[in-house]
Amino acid sequence: MLHLPIGRWRDWIPADCPGCGRRQGGQGLCAACLASLRPDPARPCCGRCAHPLDEVGGCPDCGPEPPAYDRVVAAFDYAGLGRDLIRDYKIRRRLSLARPLADLLVRAVLAGEAGNPRPDWVVPVPARRESLRRRGFSPPAEVARLLARRLGLRCHLDGVRRMREGERQAVLDRALRLRAQVGVFTAFGAAGRPHPAPPAHRALSGSAADSARPLSGRRIAVVDDVLTTGATLQAVASALKEAGAVRVEGWVLARAVSPGSGRDGGRGRGRVLQ
Numbered sequence: 001m002l003h004l005p006i007g008r009w010r011d012w013i014p015a016d017c018p019g020c021g022r023r024q025g026g027q028g029l030c031a032a033c034l035a036s037l038r039p040d041p042a043r044p045c046c047g048r049c050a051h052p053l054d055e056v057g058g059c060p061d062c063g064p065e066p067p068a069y070d071r072v073v074a075a076f077d078y079a080g081l082g083r084d085l086i087r088d089y090k091i092r093r094r095l096s097l098a099r100p101l102a103d104l105l106v107r108a109v110l111a112g113e114a115g116n117p118r119p120d121w122v123v124p125v126p127a128r129r130e131s132l133r134r135r136g137f138s139p140p141a142e143v144a145r146l147l148a149r150r151l152g153l154r155c156h157l158d159g160v161r162r163m164r165e166g167e168r169q170a171v172l173d174r175a176l177r178l179r180a181q182v183g184v185f186t187a188f189g190a191a192g193r194p195h196p197a198p199p200a201h202r203a204l205s206g207s208a209a210d211s212a213r214p215l216s217g218r219r220i221a222v223v224d225d226v227l228t229t230g231a232t233l234q235a236v237a238s239a240l241k242e243a244g245a246v247r248v249e250g251w252v253l254a255r256a257v258s259p260g261s262g263r264d265g266g267r268g269r270g271r272v273l274q
């Protein structure tokens with residue numbers, strides 16, 4: 001008698017591909033959908049924010065000042081099937097997509113792991129209260145939890161908190177987005193932020209939990225669903241570094257692309273879901 005973990009049995013059960021709807025011999029996306037989502041490895045990308053550099057010369061999302069984050073890993077472009085999957089996950093509230101989407105991000109993280117130190121913690125971008133109420137779940141938090149488990153990393157769901165709601169990003173241009181995000185987030189261990197409740201505190205474990213600045217010297221991976229201009233990631237990374245983090249990476253499902261640099265000409269950029 002075979003004794004396989006439930007996760008392994010699930011891989012054998014036929015199911016409809018969440019990308020194209022065709023029945024296949026396992027769970028998750030079919031091989032054709034996976035292939036269509038894979039970014040072209042030969043395409044030049046910005047070393048910081050992962051924006052494609054073809055046809056636009058310099059990076060449109062990185063100004064003269066280096067951002068607070070050190071690197072971005074994106075599983076796929078916010079275009080075509082990638083955009084459809086994000087919409088299904090966020091608008092149609094298909095929570096069952098969290099696992100295949102997390103798997104795609106795991107694949108991207110592992111592919112780009114060489115030469116990059118592993119983070120100490122995985123932390124999701126906290127959802128806006130109104131979005132949480134509407135959806136009933138936090139899209140970044142669900143992915144962060146599953147991804148951390150797959151990679152054997154510690155996940156701290158409350159590592160970053162919203163101090164205020166901030167304006168909806170979709171209606172603002174980049175400069176306004178950056179300005180609107182100032183002071184929105186605070187990180188665990190930041191001055192003035194109360195210590196978390198005992199269960200979350202215990203989850204940190206080790207010497208970090210005893211320190212007055214638990215993020216001090218830590219490397220953090222911030223998980224989000226879509227990266228548009230990087231304004232949210234910039235604000236979260238700033239908060240984490242102010243609290244002592246030494247390295248912050250953005251791990252995102254989808255990377256919005258400028259017109260001309262994406263498979264669909266970047267039609268989705270600037271109107272990314274909140």
Ligand SMILES: [Zn+2]
Nearest residue numbers: 017020030033
């Ligand atoms: Zn498919």
Ligand SMILES: [Zn+2]
Nearest residue numbers: 046049059062
């Ligand atoms: Zn860039």
